[in-house]
Every structure is written in C-alpha cells, then in structure tokens.
Amino acid sequence: MTADRKIYPPSPERASRTNAGSIENYNRLLAKSIEDPDAYWAGVAAELDWFRPWDEVRRGGFPHFEYFVGGITNPCHNLLDRNIANGAANRAALIWEGEDFEERCLTYSMLLAEVCRFSNVLKSLGIRKGDTVAIFLPNLVETVVAVLACLRIGAIFNTVFSGFSSNALRTRLENFEPKMLITSDGIFRRGKAIPLKDKVDEAIRGLDSIQSVIVVRRSGSEVDMEPGRDHWWHDLMRSASRECPPEPMEANEPGLVFYTSGTTGKPKGVVHSGVAFVVNNFAYARYHLDHHPSDVLWCTADIGWLTMHIWGIAGALANGATTLFFEGAVDYPTPGRLYQIIEKYRVNKLFSAPTAIRMLMKHGEELANQYDLSCLEVAALVGEPLNPEAWRWFYEKVGHEKIYINNTWGQTELAGTPLAGAAWLTPMKPGSCGTQFFGASMDIVDNDGNPVADNVQGNLILKQPFPMVFRTLWKEPDRYLQEYFTRVPGYYFTYDAAIRDEDGHFWVLGRLDDVINVAGHRLGIQELESAILVCHDVAEVAVVGLPDPIKGVVPAAFVVLRATAEPSKLLVKQIRAEVETAISKIALPQKIFFVEALPKTPSGKVMRRLLQEIAEEGTISGDVSGVDDISIIEKLLATVPGK
Secondary structure, X not given: OOOOOOOEOOOHHHHOOOOOOOHHHHHHHHHHHHHOHHHHHHHHHOXXXXXXXXXXXXXXXXXXXXXXXXXXXXXXXXXXXXXXXXXXXXXXXXXXXXXXXXXXXXXXXXXXXXXXXXXXXXXXOOOOOOOEEEEOOOOXXXXXXXXXXXXXXXXXXXXXXXXXXXXXXXXXXXXXXXXXXXXEOEEEEOOEXXXXXXXXXXXXXXXXXXXXXXXXXXXXXXXXXXXXXXXXXXXXXXXXXXXXXXXXXXXXXXXXXXXXOOOXXXXXXXXXXXXXXXXXXXXXXXXXXXXXXXXXXXXXXXXXXXXXXXXXXXXXXXXXXXXXXXXXXXXXXXXXXXXXXXXXXXXXXXXXXXHHHHHHHHHHHHHHOOOOOOXXXXXXXXXXXXXXXXXXXXXXXXXXXXXXXXXXXXXXXXXEEEEEOOOOOOOEOOOOOOEXXXXXOEEEEOOOOOEOOOOOOEEEEXXXXXXXXXXXXXXXXXXXXXXXXXXXXXXXXXXXXXXXXXXXXXXXXXXXXOEXXXXXXXXXXXXXXXXXXXXXXXXXXXXXXXEEOOOEEEEEEEEEEOOOOOOOHHHHHHHHHHHHHHOOHHHOOOEEEEOOOOOEOOOOOXXXXXXXXXXXXXXXXXXXXXXXXXXXXXXXHHHOOOO
C-alpha cells in the first residue's frame, strides 16, 4: 500500500464544540453502537418524531432483517414538519443556483408548502402509497420537491441521472415499471440547452406502466405533449392545496429504489426503506460533518446518484441545516466555479468527489487564492480513494490547515458511509477512509472468510446490518441472496479490497476486479495510480490494462497534468521511476497518454471502460450517455493515436 501514514490530530478545542463534545464522548458512543447496536439505534430514532412507537428495535440479521418493527412515522415529516415545529420555519432550507446563475431560496415553511402542493398533484393523478414514480430531472428545486413529495405520500421513487441515454433510461424503467414519470423540457449543461422530453418520449414508447408524465419548464424548448398523458408542472401546481398530511409509514416499507451497476452488466435496483434511510443518515451526517442548524451544506453530486439523497436531502434536512443544489458542472463556465459558489453562499460543509479535488489541484493554489474560502470548515469526499498528495494539497493550500477532511467509503447498497471519520474528532490520515462508523461492524477477511491481521490486504465485509442497509433487489430476491451473501455466508460481501492499519483506519484499495494481471502478477489499479500521482506535475491519472502478446496485459496510463506542467520525455521517465520505486519494474506503464481531461460521470467517477476502448481501438463504440462532459471524448480521440 502506497499511503501516507502521518496522523493529523484534530484540535481538542474544536472537538469540544462538536455535537459529541469531546473525543472521549465520541469514542464511548462509537463503542456502544458496535457492542449494543440495538440500544444505540433506539436512542437515535427516539430523537425523531414517531406517530406510533416501534415494538422491536431489530428483528433478524443478514440477509433478512427489519428495524423499528411496527413503528409508524413519515420520512418527509421528519425532514420538514419536525424542524418547523422546532422553530426553523423561516430558516433557509434550500438554496438553488442554476448553471446560468439564476437563484432561488426556499425556507423550511416555503419548501413544505411546495411539497404539499406537489403531493396533492400526485394524488390528483392517481398516485397512492406504494405506487412507483420515476424522476428524470437535473438538480432543480422541482426535483427536491418531487422527491420529498414522494416520501410524504409513501410513493416509491427512483431518480435517474438526466444525462443517461434513452436506452439507459428505458432499461431502468422496464425493470422499475413506474406509474408516473417526472421530467423537464430540457436541461442546461456547459452552456447548451439539451432536450430531455424528447429522450423520455423515445424511452417510454410502448411502456404500458406509465400513465402520466409531468414536465417541468426549464430550458424553454419546444416539446410534444401527448393529451391525457403529459402535463406541465406549473399548470398542475397552480391550484394545488398547500395542505397535505404526511402518510403514515411503517419503518420497513420500501421508499426508494436506486439502480447500480451489476456484475452481469444489467443494472440492479437496490431497495431502501425510506424511514430507516432518514433515521440512519440523521445520525451519520450529524457526526460525519458535525452538522448544526447554522450550516450551509453543498453536496456537488447529481440527484441521479444516491450520494445527493444521503447528504443533500436526508442528512442536511434531518439536522435542520441549509442544503445547496447546483445545476451545472463545478468547473463551468470557469475552473473556479466551485470556489465561487463556496464564497458566494458561505458554504461551510462541502461533500464532493476526489476527482473534483484533483481537478482543482490541476489549476494550482493561485486559483484558490482568488476567493475568500475562510467559511469552509469540513470537506467530505466519497466515490474513490483520495490520494495522499491531493489530500495534503487541499488541506494545506485551500484549507490552510484549518479544515477537517473526511475521506469516506460507502456503497449504494449501504446508503451511506460506514467507513469515515467524525469531523474534528477522528484523527485524519491522508488516503485513509477513516474508521468504522456507528453500528457498522466492518472486518477484513481472506477468501475463506477468516479475519486477516492488520496491514494485510483482504476482502472488506459487513458483519451486521444497520438501519439503512438495503433490504433486497427490486424484483430480484434470488439475485440479492446470491450476489451478496454467498461469498462469506452470514455476512455482506462488499467486493472491495481493503487493509486495516494498526490504528483501526481502513484503506479501501478498490474493487476486487480492479486489477491488472501482468505476466501472472496481479497489480491493483489504485496502487498504480497512487504511485503515478506522487509526481508533482501530475494532477489526475487513470490506468487501464492493454493486451500484450508476451505479458498478457500491460498497464497504460492516461495522465492529466497540472496547469503549470508540460508533457516531456523527462516527465515520462519520472512517472516510470515512481512506479518502479513504489511497486516494481513489472508495473511500469507501457504507454503514457498526456490528456486534457478524463471522462467522468457527474458523481466524479472516471469511466475507465471508455479509456480502455480508446487505448485499444482508437475509437469508442460503447455507450457514452453517462459522461458528464461529452466534449472530453472528442478531445481524447484527437489526442490518443489510434491502432
């Protein structure tokens, strides 16, 4: 493992102002959550509102379990009504900024009124508790309203990334079978108005389940509206009542379904309880970020990814904070857009992806110094490991050693980050994903399921459930059992490789299949990339494996340089030297491509599949609908020589 083991201890003075009050109190709370999880979760849930108390904290274990059995409440009530009753009516709940700099701000009472109006709209079109609703929208105010309205009336919803192709959308709709679909006429992306309703019309052609389509007016594009099926959002909302009582929900009823990549290539629908999702993330966000009602949180993820629901909706609103939604790309129209938004709205809690940090690092601290970022206190990251050099750069050059960086690990199936630090309480280690969090009994085992020693690589598993862990796969209960609970019987298998160090910090090394088998040597992609990132001039890198007639596979690296650096033969030698020093000669990249940017999803994950195609064939034949900035593909094809 190539990692910086230096410990950055939080300030005891700052720790005293956290929700825990001290490191000692936090450690006692963490120990209780592992040793007596039922008592811990009962205490968390008791802080929220219940229409009827639960009969049993937990029933069962992996793979079939329930939490707060018989307890009746409503997720939306605990995100909005409860805060209003506690005095937050006129506090800002939602700040929205469009890519075109348009702004909107809704207080908790204003947001509740909009949610109730749309809840009544849903009911007027026949949507009832247990019905399915698909949401195909970018980050708009209406998107937040739609999500909260579904939670309020007990509809099961699924949000789909608005950048997906018609085919990708249809694949999900065919499995989910929604009764209603909510979309917009178009979206803005990097200065362009992109049609969305046309994509929907193509995707839903012949799908009998969809009875209604609601369209938000955003781009002003001309669209076809099918009489009787299609409705404008603003027309429906005009006469809708602002009063709508929350639907009573048993704590284990399904609330949301999210699709994630499957090992077979077929997306799988991960089913979560809406109530448990809110209860669990209320506690996780409270301590991961040290949330307070005065906070302004900005989660940079797209609403099509569960990350935004975890932090931007459930975590922030359950804790009475202000959440910021941004429509566009964080580097458009200028590389400093992320900094500009932090400065403008005085964002003090940021949740983003490591790739965003490396993007900023590419432009150097000179860009950061143009903005007043003194408001920023906590930066949390998820999606992939944050390499130590980028960690230190952000901590020193952007945060001026006055911020807490929380590099976390989580999965769609787990609906949160059970490996992470607690802001101002857990010692920080660059590159580490922190320690196991509340109620998350994590372990590392060998292929036979036996625990491995500290500093030995193994398979990351979860030994016991916590409330927000998923309950099944949508319409695929057998796949749920087979895929997650057969590798190590009785435990949840994450399919991630990891190491736990002597201090209890976990280092997640990547997916078990993220390896390159070079001449019989299995090399981890993350380890290769970390070695290359040691080079000062390298801002980002993605490694793929290329076929080789002798070695079988050889590494190839796509390298993005900092703004001050230029490609050179000397730099190629430096990169290869770092890899040889960190790993061995066998790991030396046979090809190094210097590129302007890497293709990524809106959540910041590098799409290595596309880089693989480019490196092997010099072209792309696969689906590119998930790429955040499609212009990057054209630049890559022009930069990387074909076969």
